[in-house]
Amino acid sequence: MSADPRRAAIDRQVLEWMREPRWSYNEKRFEELALELFAFQFEHCEIYRRFCTGRSQTPQNVKTWRQIPAVPTSALKEVELHCFPASEIAHRFRTSGTSTDIRGTLYLDTLELYESSLLPTFRRFMFPELLLPEDRAAIRVLAPSPVEQPDSSLSHMFGVVLGALGGPGSDFDVEKGELLFDRVLTVLVESAASEVPIALCGTAFAFVHLIDHMNQRGVLIGLPSASRIMETGGFKGRSREIPRTELYAELKRVLGIPAERIVNQYGMTELGSQFYDSVIRGPSEPRRKLGPPWARVVIVDPETGHEAATGQVGSIVVVDLANTGSVLALRTGDLGRAILDGFEVIGREPGAEARGCSIGADEILDRTSP
Amino acid sequence: MTSDEIAENFARLRIAGERLKRRPIGEVLDVLGAVLDRWRDPDSIWRRDLEDRLPAATGFTAPMVAEGLRRALGHWTSDALRELANRELGPIDALDGGSNRRVSGFDTTAVLLAGSIPMPSLLALIAPLALRSPVLAKAASRDPLTPHLVAQSIAEADPELGRCIRVVDFPAADGDCTRALLEADCICATGSDATIAAVQSQARPPRRLIVDGHRLSIAAVVAPEDAACRSQLAERLAIDVALWDQLGCLSPIAVFAVGPEPARAAALGEAIAVALANAETNWPRGTVDAATAHAVAQQRAEAEFRRAAGHAVAIHASAATAWTVIVEDSPKARPAPLHRFIRVVPIPDPAQLLDAIRPLAPHLAAVAIEGFGEETVGVARALAQLGASRVCAPGSLQSPPLDWRHAGRGVLAPLARMSDIETIR
Numbered sequence: 001m002s003a004d005p006r007r008a009a010i011d012r013q014v015l016e017w018m019r020e021p022r023w024s025y026n027e028k029r030f031e032e033l034a035l036e037l038f039a040f041q042f043e044h045c046e047i048y049r050r051f052c053t054g055r056s057q058t059p060q061n062v063k064t065w066r067q068i069p070a071v072p073t074s075a076l077k078e079v080e081l082h083c084f085p086a087s088e089i090a091h092r093f094r095t096s097g098t099s100t101d102i103r104g105t106l107y108l109d110t111l112e113l114y115e116s117s118l119l120p121t122f123r124r125f126m127f128p129e130l131l132l133p134e135d136r137a138a139i140r141v142l143a144p145s146p147v148e149q150p151d152s153s154l155s156h157m158f159g160v161v162l163g164a165l166g167g168p169g170s171d172f173d174v175e176k177g178e179l180l181f182d183r184v185l186t187v188l189v190e191s192a193a194s195e196v197p198i199a200l201c202g203t204a205f206a207f208v209h210l211i212d213h214m215n216q217r218g219v220l221i222g223l224p225s226a227s228r229i230m231e232t233g234g235f236k237g238r239s240r241e242i243p244r245t246e247l248y249a250e251l252k253r254v255l256g257i258p259a260e261r262i263v264n265q266y267g268m269t270e271l272g273s274q275f276y277d278s279v280i281r282g283p284s285e286p287r288r289k290l291g292p293p294w295a296r297v298v299i300v301d302p303e304t305g306h307e308a309a310t311g312q313v314g315s316i317v318v319v320d321l322a323n324t325g326s327v328l329a330l331r332t333g334d335l336g337r338a339i340l341d342g343f344e345v346i347g348r349e350p351g352a353e354a355r356g357c358s359i360g361a362d363e364i365l366d367r368t369s370p
Numbered sequence: 371m372t373s374d375e376i377a378e379n380f381a382r383l384r385i386a387g388e389r390l391k392r393r394p395i396g397e398v399l400d401v402l403g404a405v406l407d408r409w410r411d412p413d414s415i416w417r418r419d420l421e422d423r424l425p426a427a428t429g430f431t432a433p434m435v436a437e438g439l440r441r442a443l444g445h446w447t448s449d450a451l452r453e454l455a456n457r458e459l460g461p462i463d464a465l466d467g468g469s470n471r472r473v474s475g476f477d478t479t480a481v482l483l484a485g486s487i488p489m490p491s492l493l494a495l496i497a498p499l500a501l502r503s504p505v506l507a508k509a510a511s512r513d514p515l516t517p518h519l520v521a522q523s524i525a526e527a528d529p530e531l532g533r534c535i536r537v538v539d540f541p542a543a544d545g546d547c548t549r550a551l552l553e554a555d556c557i558c559a560t561g562s563d564a565t566i567a568a569v570q571s572q573a574r575p576p577r578r579l580i581v582d583g584h585r586l587s588i589a590a591v592v593a594p595e596d597a598a599c600r601s602q603l604a605e606r607l608a609i610d611v612a613l614w615d616q617l618g619c620l621s622p623i624a625v626f627a628v629g630p631e632p633a634r635a636a637a638l639g640e641a642i643a644v645a646l647a648n649a650e651t652n653w654p655r656g657t658v659d660a661a662t663a664h665a666v667a668q669q670r671a672e673a674e675f676r677r678a679a680g681h682a683v684a685i686h687a688s689a690a691t692a693w694t695v696i697v698e699d700s701p702k703a704r705p706a707p708l709h710r711f712i713r714v715v716p717i718p719d720p721a722q723l724l725d726a727i728r729p730l731a732p733h734l735a736a737v738a739i740e741g742f743g744e745e746t747v748g749v750a751r752a753l754a755q756l757g758a759s760r761v762c763a764p765g766s767l768q769s770p771p772l773d774w775r776h777a778g779r780g781v782l783a784p785l786a787r788m789s790d791i792e793t794i795r
Binding site for chain 2: 047048049050051054055070071072074075078079301302303304305312313314315331333335
C-alpha cells in the first residue's frame with residue numbers, strides 16, 4: 001500500500017474492487033475512481049501535470065475518464081515517471097527489447113495492485129472453470145522465472161500465477177535464456193499419455209521456437225482437449241516472425257490445441273492490468289480482447305483525438321486503475337478496433353508497400369543498429 | 371497475369387528488340403526526347419490524363435499532383451536527355467559506328483516499379499529504351515496508372531518503339547510471375563528491403579542487377595536572423611516537404627538548423643509551420659490510413675511529453691494530422707512518420723553537423739543546404755563524401771535534373787553494355 005494517505009485511500013478502493021468475487025463493470029464506480037486518481041496523479045507528478053496543462057486539461061475541466069490525457073507508452077523510455085518520491089521505488093519493470101533498444105521502465109512503490117489485478121484476470125479468461133480458491137492447474141511457462149529475470153513484468157506475472165494457480169507439474173521451462181526443449185517435450189508427452197490437460201504460457205516467439213524444434217524432430221503430440229495456450233508479445237527484434245493465424249495453425253498441428261483454446265494476452269510493462277482473448281470464456285462469441293472492470297480501453301481516432309466510431313480503426317488508449325503509482329491513462333503504440341464489449345488489436349500489415357521511396361528514420365535506426 | 375504470359379511478352383519483346391537494335395541510337399533518343407517534351411507540356415493529353423487520374427489511384431490530391439509534376443518535369447527536356455546520353459555514354463554520333471566504343475542495351479530489361487510517385491517510373495521506363503533495350507515493367511500496386519500511360523505515350527510517338535515496352539500487373543506476392551519477370555537479361559528493381567532481398571535471391575546469374583532500396587533526404591541550413599529571409603527559406607523548405615506528401619526519397623525528413631542561437635532554429639520551425647499551413651491550403655495533403663495518422667499522433671504526443679519533462683521542444687501542428695513541425699532540442703535521431711511531418715534539429719556548431727547526419731548516411735539521397743556563406747563548398751563536399759548523391763538549394767529538392775545520379779550512379783550507364791575495340795595489328 002502506498003505511503004501517501006490520499007493514494008492509499010484510492011488503492012484501498014481499487015483493491016476492494018479487484019478482490020470482489022463477482023465482477024461488475026460499474027461505469028459510475030470506474031468514473032469516480034478514475035477522476036479521483038487522475039486528480040491525484042496530476043497533483044503529484046509534475047511532468048504529467050505539465051503534459052496535461054499543455055493540453056489545457058486539468059481535473060477542473062476533465063469530466064469523464066475518456067477525457068483523461070493519455071501518455072504515450074514510448075515516452076516512458078526517456079522519462080522517469082511516478083507519483084511518489086524516488087526514494088520509495090521498490091520495483092522496476094523494464095520493457096523487453098533487443099540489446100540496442102532503449103527500454104522503458106515502470107517504477108513501482110508497491111506490487112500489491114499489480115498482483116491483485118493480474119491474478120483474477122488471468123483466472124477468469126484462462127481458467128474460468130477453476131471456481132474455488134484452492135483449485136489448481138498444470139501450467140508450464142515458456143519464459144524465464146522472476147528469479148532469473150527480476151525486471152521482467154511478464155516473468156513476475158507468471159511467477160504470481162504459478163504461485164496461486166499452478167498445480168503439480170507446473171514450472172518455468174526457460175533457464176539461462178534457453179528453452180529446455182527436452183524437458184518441455186517430456187512434460188507434454190506425459191500430459192498426452194495421462195490425459196491430464198496442461199496450460200502452456202509464454203511469448204509468441206517461444207512458441208515459434210518450440211514449433212521449429214518439434215518440426216525438426218518430427219514430433220507431433222495430441223494434448224488432452226482441455227489443454228490451452230496463452231501467448232503474448234510480438235516479434236520485434238526477432239529473426240523471424242509469422243502471422244498469428246499461421247502460428248495458431250501450427251500449434252494445432254503439433255500440439256493438437258485448436259485456435260479456440262489459444263488465448264492471446266494483450267499486456268505491456270507499463271500497464272498494471274492485462275487483456276485476454278475471450279475464446280475460452282465465451283467460445284461461441286466473436287474473438288475479442290476483454291479486461292477487468294478496473295481497466296478500460298477506448299479506441300481513439302488519431303486524426304481528431306476523439307473516440308473512434310464503432311468499428312473504426314484507431315489508437316488504443318488504456319485507462320487502468322491498477323496504475324496508481326504512475327499514470328492511469330496510456331496511449332499505446334497499437335492500433336485497434338472496438339468489437340462488442342471488447343476490442344481487437346490490429347497491427348500494421350507486414351510487408352505493406354510504401355507509397356513512396358522514402359523511409360521512416362525509425363526503420364533506418366533499426367537497420368543501422370549494430 | 372500468369373508466368374506463361376510474362377514469358378510470351380518476353381518473346382514478343384525480343385522480336386521487337388531485334389528491329390530496335392538496327393535503329394540509330396540518335397533516332398531513338400529523338401523519339402524519347404519528344405515523349406519527354408510531351409510529358410513536360412501541361413496541356414498534353416498524357417500529362418492531363420495523369421493529373422486527372424493519379425489522385426484516385428494514389429491518394430494524392432489533384433493540386434499537389436499538378437504542382438509536383440510542374441516542378442519535377444520542368445527540366446526534363448529532349449535536350450536534357452541528349453546531354454545525359456552524351457555525358458554517360460559518350461558522343462551520340464559515334465555510338466552507332468565510327469568509334470572504338472560500342473554501347474548497347476541488353477536483349478531485355480525488366481523493371482520492377484515501386485511507390486506512387488510518377489517521375490521515377492517515367493525515367494525507369496525510358497532509360498532502357500534509350501539504350502535500345504526492350505522493357506517489360508511490373509507496375510507498382512500503389513501506382514497502376516503511370517507506367518501504362520508512359521507506354522501508351524511512347525507507342526503514340528513511335529509505334530515500333532511502342533512494341534518494345536510492355537507493362538504487366540500482378541501482386542508482389544505472386545512468386546511465379548516474379549520469377550518469370552526475373553528471366554530478363556537486365557533487372558532494375560526498386561522497393562523495400564524485403565523486395566530487394568527477394569529479387570537478389572531469385573535472379574539467376576549472369577544478369578545485370580540494379581537495385582534501389584528506399585532513401586531519404588534532409589536539409590541543413592544556417593537559420594537566417596532576418597525575418598523576411600527566414601520566411602522565404604521556410605516557404606522553400608515547406609515546398610520540399612509538402613510535394614508528394616514527403617513520400618519521395620527527395621523529401622526532407624529533418625531540417626538541421628546550424629547556429630549557436632537555439633532561438634533561430636525555433637523561429638525557423640515556426641516559419642516552416644506557417645509555410646506548411648499555406649501549403650496545405652494550396653496543395654492539400656492526400657489521404658492517409660489509420661496507421662499513418664496514429665504514427666503522427668504518437669510522435670506529437672511524445673514530443674509534448676518531452677516538453678513537459680523540461681526539454682526545449684516546440685510543437686507546431688495542424689488540428690488533424692495534415693502537417694507537423696517539431697523543433698527538437700537535441701540531434702537525437704527520432705522516427706519520421708512522413709506525410710508532412712518535419713523535425714527542426716538545432717546544431718550549435720557547424721562541426722557537429724556531420725556527426726548528427728552520419729547515422730542517416732547509408733540511406734542519404736539529397737541534402738538541401740543554404741546559409742553557409744564561404745563554407746558552402748566545403749559543407750557540400752563533406753556531405754557528398756558522407757554519401758549524398760545530390761546537394762542542392764532548399765526549394766529545389768523536388769526538381770532533380772534528369773541526370774541526377776540517383777544512388778550515386780548514372781541513369782543510363784548502369785543499363786549499358788559497353789565494348790571498347792582496341793587497335794589490333
